[in-house]
Amino acid sequence: MAIRSADREHTRCAPLHGRDELSKIHHAPPAPRLAAPPVMTKAPIRVAITGAAGQIGYALLPRIASGQMFGPDQPVILQMIEIPVEKAMDALKGVAMELEDCAFPLLQDMVLTSDPNEGFKDANWALLIGSKPRGPGMERGDLIKENGPIFTGQGRAINEHAASDVRIAVVGNPCNTNCLIAMHSAKDVPDDRFSAMTRLDQNRAQAQLAMKARVHSSSVGNTLIWGNHSATQVPDFMNTTINGRCAADVIGDRAWLEGEFFTTVQKRGAAIIAARGLSSAASAANGLIDHVRDLRDATPKGEWRSVCIKSDGSYGVTEGLISSFPVRADGQGGWEIVQGLELDTFLKERLAATNAELESEREAVKDLLV
Ligand code: NAD
Ligand code: LMR
Numbered sequence: 105m106a107i108r109s110a111d112r113e114h115t116r117c118a119p120l121h122g123r124d125e126l127s128k129i130h131h132a133p134p135a136p137r138l139a140a141p142p143v144m145t146k147a148p149i150r151v152a153i154t155g156a157a158g159q160i161g162y163a164l165l166p167r168i169a170s171g172q173m174f175g176p177d178q179p180v181i182l183q184m185i186e187i188p189v190e191k192a193m194d195a196l197k198g199v200a201m202e203l204e205d206c207a208f209p210l211l212q213d214m215v216l217t218s219d220p221n222e223g224f225k226d227a228n229w230a231l232l233i234g235s236k237p238r239g240p241g242m243e244r245g246d247l248i249k250e251n252g253p254i255f256t257g258q259g260r261a262i263n264e265h266a267a268s269d270v271r272i273a274v275v276g277n278p279c280n281t282n283c284l285i286a287m288h289s290a291k292d293v294p295d296d297r298f299s300a301m302t303r304l305d306q307n308r309a310q311a312q313l314a315m316k317a318r319v320h321s322s323s324v325g326n327t328l329i330w331g332n333h334s335a336t337q338v339p340d341f342m343n344t345t346i347n348g349r350c351a352a353d354v355i356g357d358r359a360w361l362e363g364e365f366f367t368t369v370q371k372r373g374a375a376i377i378a379a380r381g382l383s384s385a386a387s388a389a390n391g392l393i394d395h396v397r398d399l400r401d402a403t404p405k406g407e408w409r410s411v412c413i414k415s416d417g418s419y420g421v422t423e424g425l426i427s428s429f430p431v432r433a434d435g436q437g438g439w440e441i442v443q444g445l446e447l448d449t450f451l452k453e454r455l456a457a458t459n460a461e462l463e464s465e466r467e468a469v470k471d472l473l474v
Contacts, residue, residue: 148179148212152227155234156184157195163389169208183215185223220261227266235276237383244277255282259289274300280426281465288473300412302329302428304391309339309369329410331458338454339369402435408442425462
């Protein structure tokens with residue numbers, strides 16, 4: 105099932121001569137010139153989004169179409185993928201109608217489809233959101249059997265149909281292991297194109313540290329999440345800074361850092377589900393905007409961002425797992441793990457625990473890692 109939006113006709117509707125005549129009658133000063141429409145010189149990029157009619161999709165799509173993910177001068181074609189179910193495709197049509205109604209200057213075209221081969225065709229970025237969210241009382245890892253298989257087919261479709269420069273960001277949970285599955289299913293796509301999202305966790309940790317230190321969140325720098333996007337994730341407090349100083353020193357309350365800070369960040373997703381009855385969507389979409397920008401734009405000198413990428417064994421993380429690291433992007437499409445950060449015994453133990461969880465998730469889906 106595929107629907108392509110009709111080419112838009114841009115018509116001028118202001119009868120300028122009428123306005124001039126009116127000006128003459130009233131002897132008013134000449135009317136100001138109408139601003140020229142922006143000239144788009146860049147070729148559009150194709151962004152494939154799975155689960156586009158879901159909660160995160162709804163919060164995300166207008167932000168991509170308005171230039172917040174790829175920049176204010178970068179036209180986009182949205183390739184929106186849903187499941188082949190009438191209700192989902194109808195909902196997707198409704199989302200597309202709303203996007204049309206925004207008349208975004210950067211939105212060049214939309215493709216609505218339930219066929220991954222069509223949805224990923226020539227995609228430069230693939231945002232893999234579509235999958236089931238957890239409900240109250242579940243852990244993200246509980247979704248693995250249900251959601252994991254989605255990522256084999258999508259990985260294969262990306263392999264066969266996406267653009268040669270495709271980059272992939274996985275959000276659907278458990279996102280680290282789903283990313284691992286997609287990466288294994290896309291044999292011809294270099295592994296370093298695959299990433300999963302802990303930017304939401306980074307933002308959460310940044311906000312918690314700022315509130316505790318009674319500073320604005322912009323005073324907190326190099327916030328860092330290690331490991332799995334799960335309740336075992338490790339929010340760093342040794343390498344993160346507050347107004348340029350080590351966060352642990354500024355906070356000066358080790359019990360809070362190892363206790364409340366850790367559990368608040370680790371369990372924030374569950375707390376949102378308990379409060380809203382639905383999993384995070386606005387903050388998740390925001391995290392994904394940040395995530396893609398983190399990987400596209402060159403990281404400022406001396407900084408890093410939290411991104412789940414394939415481990416090369418750095419910091420003792422098992423090689424081949426998709427784990428969250430401090431990452432720097434070069435602005436040319438490449439990225440690397442920042443080396444040489446110090447972790448104390450507490451953080452090292454927690455990193456070993458989250459690594460063990462990622463290993464057990466990998467074991468649970470080993471049949472999908474073909
Ligand atoms: P949602 O249920 O509102 O929407 C999911 C959408 O995906 C639905 O419209 C569904 O029809 C679609 N879908 C399911 N399988 C699909 C497939 N094979 N192909 C295409 N579309 C498919 O869920 P949501 O709130 O948007 O969350 C989506 C996922 O993101 C969940 O797994 C959730 O746990 C996860 N999530 C991750 C993070 C993170 O930080 N990594 C944050 C929030 C949510
Ligand atoms: C989140 O962190 O908000 C998402 O991963 C949703 C969840 O299940 O917690």
